[in-house]
Amino acid sequence: MSEPGLEEYGELAAEIREILISAEELQAKVRQIGRAISQDYAGRSPLLVGVLKGVVLFMADLLRAVTIPVEVDFLAVSSYSSEARQKSGLVRLEKDLETSITGRHVLFVEDVIDTGLTLNYLLRNLRARQPASLEVCVLFNKAENRLIDIPIKYKGFDLPDRFVVGYGLDYQEKYRNLPFVGLLKPEALRK
Ligand code: IMP
């Protein structure tokens, strides 16, 4: 089964100004990360942990690219609206993991790291549960906005400080289903 071409996305594609990373580039990179994880974690049955919802496309493709036994689990968070809380990265855990991670090899899989505040908060939370190891795998790294250093073990692409959509990333919950990553036209961003 081949993926639908851009023109088949009709009204969604019409709102994209430019494709930054094609579906083919994304798939090739995800396969490469999957191979690296399979080698590095051989014999350790890692637990892949993701934050809903942005990571679901990356996680699904990454799981298929990993060839060793793995498990997967998800967290869901919501950000507090006040500026002070946003600056601390404090989030409310809307859904916790179903798996105990104590003594497990945990790989935190993120779609995008921007300031790093959210991820830093979540990593501290997970570290307190005493996993055997805790590493980070991120598909899109926006280094320009980083406020807190996050050690990254697997990285897909460096992105400029631009707002992008597609491959799981949304604008007002739309565009997650696009198989590529692109920039929105200004008129779509004003909606
Ligand atoms: P931060 O690293 O704490 O600043 O938060 C990163 C979060 O902001 C990600 O998990 C996304 O939900 C969201 N985000 C950052 N950049 C983008 C983007 O370009 N498009 C869509 N969502 C984004």
Ligand code: MG
């Ligand atoms: Mg996210």
